[in-house]
Amino acid sequence: MLCVTWNLDYIVMLNTTLFFVPSRNEIHKTIKLLREKLASSSLREAYNEPTRIGYEAALHILKNRIKDYSKVPILELSYTKSRAIALLAVDYLNGACDGEILLKVPYIEV
Numbered sequence: 001m002l003c004v005t006w007n008l009d010y011i012v013m014l015n016t017t018l019f020f021v022p023s024r025n026e027i028h029k030t031i032k033l034l035r036e037k038l039a040s041s042s043l044r045e046a047y048n049e050p051t052r053i054g055y056e057a058a059l060h061i062l063k064n065r066i067k068d069y070s071k072v073p074i075l076e077l078s079y080t081k082s083r084a085i086a087l088l089a090v091d092y093l094n095g096a097c098d099g100e101i102l103l104k105v106p107y108i109e110v
Contacts, residue, residue: 021095027062030092030099034059042109051107053077054085058102061089081105 022030034055037043043052057077066072069090077083085105091097 019095019098022092022099026099027065027093030102031059031062033099033103034062037103040109043107045108045110048107050079050081051085051105053079054082054105057082057086058089061086062093065093066090067093 038052038055038059042048043055054077057073060066061072067090069087072086072090074083074086077086085102088097088102088105092099092102
């Protein structure tokens with residue numbers, strides 16, 4: 001795996017794909033979109049509980065700007081999918097993935 005880093009506050013290159021550390025405005029937009037997703041009736045269904053719990057954890061991570069994996073309350077998340085979404089939120093804040101990746105985790109829509 002190719003991993004080159006420059007100014008870590010600005011850009012990270014992993015596997016030749018460039019991702020930028022999100023700005024405050026981008027983080028606020030992502031938080032708004034996460035809240036809209038959490039308000040959807042589909043995510044309130046029992047079969048989407050792992051996704052909902054993950055997005056709730058992601059919202060907490062983004063609001064508190066948690067960039068350190070060791071500070072993620074991973075043991076409180078009982079589903080693998082929830083843990084994965086939470087870690088995607090940390091990746092997003094660190095510039096290791098795009099916000100669209102975080103927001104497009106699949107779930108069953110009604």
